Amino acid sequence: MTVTIFIPKDAAALALGAEKVAKAFAREIEARGLDARIVRNGSRGMFWLEPLVEVRTERGRVAYGPVKPGDVESLFDAGLLDGGGHELCLGLTKEIPFLRQQTRLTFARCGVTDPLSLDDYRHYQGLKGLEKAVGMAPADIVKQVTDSGLRGRGGAGFPTGIKWKTVMDAAGPQKYIVCNADEGDSATFADRMIMEGDPFVLIEGMAIAAVATGATKGYVYIRSEYPHAIATMTAAVKIAQAAGILGPSVMGSAHAFDMEIRSGAGAYVCGEETSLLNSLEGKRGIVRAKPPLPALQGFLGRPTVVNNVISLASVPIIMDRGAEFYRDFGMGRSRGTIPIQIAGNVKHGGLFETAFGLSLGEIVDHIGGGTATGRPVKAVQVGGPLGAYFPRELFNTPFDYESFATKEGLIGHAGIAVFDDSADMLKQARFAMEFCAIESCGKCTPCRIGSTRGVETADKIRQGIEPEKNRALLADLCNTMKFGSLCALGGFTPYPVMSAMTHFPEDFEPAPMVEAAE
Amino acid sequence: MNVRVTSGAYAERALPIIQELKGLEGPMLPILHAIQAEFGYVPEEVKPVIASELNLSRAEVHGVVTFYHEFRDHPAGRHVLKLCRAEACQSMGSDRIADRARQLLGIDFHQTTLDGAVTLEPVYCLGLCACAPAAMLDDEVYGRVDEHCLSDMVAEARR
Numbered sequence: 001m002t003v004t005i006f007i008p009k010d011a012a013a014l015a016l017g018a019e020k021v022a023k024a025f026a027r028e029i030e031a032r033g034l035d036a037r038i039v040r041n042g043s044r045g046m047f048w049l050e051p052l053v054e055v056r057t058e059r060g061r062v063a064y065g066p067v068k069p070g071d072v073e074s075l076f077d078a079g080l081l082d083g084g085g086h087e088l089c090l091g092l093t094k095e096i097p098f099l100r101q102q103t104r105l106t107f108a109r110c111g112v113t114d115p116l117s118l119d120d121y122r123h124y125q126g127l128k129g130l131e132k133a134v135g136m137a138p139a140d141i142v143k144q145v146t147d148s149g150l151r152g153r154g155g156a157g158f159p160t161g162i163k164w165k166t167v168m169d170a171a172g173p174q175k176y177i178v179c180n181a182d183e184g185d186s187a188t189f190a191d192r193m194i195m196e197g198d199p200f201v202l203i204e205g206m207a208i209a210a211v212a213t214g215a216t217k218g219y220v221y222i223r224s225e226y227p228h229a230i231a232t233m234t235a236a237v238k239i240a241q242a243a244g245i246l247g248p249s250v251m252g253s254a255h256a257f258d259m260e261i262r263s264g265a266g267a268y269v270c271g272e273e274t275s276l277l278n279s280l281e282g283k284r285g286i287v288r289a290k291p292p293l294p295a296l297q298g299f300l301g302r303p304t305v306v307n308n309v310i311s312l313a314s315v316p317i318i319m320d321r322g323a324e325f326y327r328d329f330g331m332g333r334s335r336g337t338i339p340i341q342i343a344g345n346v347k348h349g350g351l352f353e354t355a356f357g358l359s360l361g362e363i364v365d366h367i368g369g370g371t372a373t374g375r376p377v378k379a380v381q382v383g384g385p386l387g388a389y390f391p392r393e394l395f396n397t398p399f400d401y402e403s404f405a406t407k408e409g410l411i412g413h414a415g416i417a418v419f420d421d422s423a424d425m426l427k428q429a430r431f432a433m434e435f436c437a438i439e440s441c442g443k444c445t446p447c448r449i450g451s452t453r454g455v456e457t458a459d460k461i462r463q464g465i466e467p468e469k470n471r472a473l474l475a476d477l478c479n480t481m482k483f484g485s486l487c488a489l490g491g492f493t494p495y496p497v498m499s500a501m502t503h504f505p506e507d508f509e510p511a512p513m514v515e516a517a518e
Numbered sequence: 519m520n521v522r523v524t525s526g527a528y529a530e531r532a533l534p535i536i537q538e539l540k541g542l543e544g545p546m547l548p549i550l551h552a553i554q555a556e557f558g559y560v561p562e563e564v565k566p567v568i569a570s571e572l573n574l575s576r577a578e579v580h581g582v583v584t585f586y587h588e589f590r591d592h593p594a595g596r597h598v599l600k601l602c603r604a605e606a607c608q609s610m611g612s613d614r615i616a617d618r619a620r621q622l623l624g625i626d627f628h629q630t631t632l633d634g635a636v637t638l639e640p641v642y643c644l645g646l647c648a649c650a651p652a653a654m655l656d657d658e659v660y661g662r663v664d665e666h667c668l669s670d671m672v673a674e675a676r677r
Contacts, residue, residue, distance in 0.1 A: 014658075047661075186642070188643075188647070189648065191645075224588050263548075264586075265589060281543075281544040282544040299543075345609040345610050349647075350648050351648075385642075415606075417609055441585075
C-alpha cells in the first residue's frame with residue numbers, strides 16, 4: 001500500500017527549509033524505489049519543530065522534526081515509512097502536548113489535509129455547515145451566528161451576528177462580503193496559516209455569510225506580503241467554482257455567490273475596514289468616518305459585511321455543530337475559541353487554539369516555554385503594534401476581550417510577541433510612534449503629526465533633555481492621539497507607548513552620565 | 519510641473535493590460551500590480567494612460583500610486599531583499615541583522631547597490647513571527663535569519 005508522507009508547504013515551514021526537505025524526500029523515495037507519496041499539507045503550527053514531517057501509519061500519524069535535508073537518508077534507514085524510531089521522532093502527532101492541549105475548532109483541518117484537496121476537505125467534515133445553511137432561512141443563519149457569541153477576531157471584537165443582521169436587513173440590489181485578510185500585526189499569522197493550510201474553510205464561511213445576508217459577490221483582500229496565501233486562495237477559489245460551491249447556484253441552491261482574491265499593496269492602515277474598502281475600490285487607503293457604517297454603505301457605497309479571516313473561518317463549524325456547541329467554550333462575553341499566536345523571543349512559538357480564559361502567564365511560560373534565548377521574560381506585547389506591553393506583574397490577566405481592556409490593553413488579533421530582559425522599552429515605545437508615522441494614512445492630524453512628534457520626544461528623553469517634562473509631554477501627546485484619531489492606528493498607538501512608560505519607568509530614565517563621559 | 523508627452527512605447531505595452539482589467543469592480547490596484555509586474559515599476563508615462571482609461575485625473579492616479587509602499591517609481595535592483603523590522607523580529611535581534619545587511623551591501627534601506635544587484639527594503643511583518651527574524655529574497659522566505667544566513671543571501675543575490 002502506498003504510504004503517505006506529509007511535508008508542510010506553509011510559508012513558515014518553507015522559511016525553515018521545507019522545500020529542500022521535500023526534494024530530498026522525493027529523491028530518496030525514487031532512489032530506493034519505495035511506494036510512497038508526498039502530500040504538501042499546511043502547518044500544525046509548532047514552528048520550533050518545522051519542517052515537521054509526518055507519516056501515516058496504522059497507529060496514526062507519526063511526526064518527525066525539525067527535519068533537515070541531511071536527515072532524510074537516516075530517517076528512511078530507521079524505517080520512517082512504518083513510523084520507526086529516530087532521534088527526530090516525536091511519536092504520534094496528536095499526542096504532542098502542544099497539540100493535545102488545544103481545542104481546534106477553526107483550525108481542525110489545518111496541517112492535517114492537503115489544502116487544495118476538496119476530497120480531503122469533505123472527508124474531514126468540510127462543507128457540512130454550508131450544506132445546512134443553504135436549506136435555512138437567512139434570519140435563522142444570522143440567529144445561529146449571533147447565539148454562538150462569535151465576535152470579530154480581527155481585533156475589534158464586534159459581534160459578528162449583529163453585523164450580518166444589519167446587512168441582511170439593508171436594502172440594496174447588490175451586497176458584498178469582504179474578507180479582511182490584511183493581517184499586518186506583528187506576531188500574528190493565524191490568517192496566513194488558515195489561508196495556506198485550509199483555504200476552503202474561508203470560502204465556505206464567506207458563502208454562508210452570503211447566503212445569510214443576500215450578498216452575491218465576495219472579495220478577499222490579502223496583503224501583498226503573503227504571496228503564498230494569495231496563490232493558495234486563488235487556486236482554491238478556482239476549484240470551488242469548478243465544483244459548484246461558488247457560482248450562480250451555490251451547492252445547487254437558489255443562492256448565487258462568487259468571489260475574487262485581491263492583493264493589497266503594503267499599507268498597514270488598510271487593515272482598518274473603511275480604509276480597506278477604499279483600497280479595494282482603487283483609492284488611497286484613507287480611513288472613512290463612521291457613520292455611515294460599512295454594513296449599510298460599504299464597498300462602492302453598497303451594504304457590505306467586512307469580517308476578518310478567522311471570524312469567517314469559524315462560521316462553518318458553528319453552522320455544522322450549532323451555536324451552543326461553540327458558545328460553551330470560553331468565558332464571560334468572550335465565547336468560543338481563539339487561535340493564540342505565540343511569537344518573538346519564545347521557545348515554543350506557534351499557533352495555539354483554545355477557549356478564551358487562559359492566563360497570559362500560562363500562555364507565555366507553560367505553553368510557550370519561556371524565551372528562546374533562555375533569559376527571563378521582560379515584557380510581552382499583546383495585539384500587534386497597537387497593543388500594550390504587559391510586564392510579568394500582569395501575567396495573571398485572563399485572555400479575553402474584557403479582561404485585557406480593564407488592564408489598558410487589547411487582545412487584538414491574539415498575537416503575543418515575547419521579549420527577554422535585554423529589551424529596551426523606551427526603544428519599543430519610540431518604535432510604536434515611528435511605525436505610526438510610517439503607516440499613518442494622513443487623515444487625522446494627531447496621528448499624522450503626533451506620531452512624528454512622539455518619535456522626537458522619545459529621542460529627547462533618551463538624550464536626557466528635560467526628561468521629566470518630555471515624559472509628561474509624551475503622555476499628553478498620547479492622550480491627544482487616543483481621543484483625536486478616527487481609527488485604531490492613531491487611537492491605539494498610545495497603548496504600547498503608555499504601557500511601556502507605565503510598567504517600565506526605569507527604561508525612560510536618561511542614560512547614566514558615566515556612560516556619556518566615557 | 520512635470521509635463522511629459524506620453525511615450526508611445528509605454529502606452530502600447532500598458533494599454534492592453536489596463537483594458538483587460540478595467541472591467542473589474544475597483545480595477546485600480548489590480549491594474550497597478552499588473553503594470554508593476556510588466557515594467558518592474560509604475561512608470562510616470564503610464565499614469566495618464568490609466569487616468570484616461572479609468573476616467574480619472576492624473577492627480578488621482580498619482581495619489582494612489584504614491585500612497586502604497588509597494589509601488590515603485592523606478593526599477594528595483596535585480597534582487598530585492600526585504601528584512602522584517604517589526605516587533606516580533608526585533609525581539610530576536612532583527613536590528614542587528616539590519617545593521618549587518620547595511621554593512622554588507624554598503625547601502626541603507628530603500629537603496630540599491632551600485633552594481634544594480636540588490637535593493638534593500640524594510641517590511642513590516644511577513645507573518646513568520648514564530649521563526650523570527652524573518653526575511654524575503656525575491657519570492658523566497660527565510661526564518662531564524664542569522665549573520666551566516668544573511669551572508670549567504672547577499673552572496674546569492676550578488677552572483
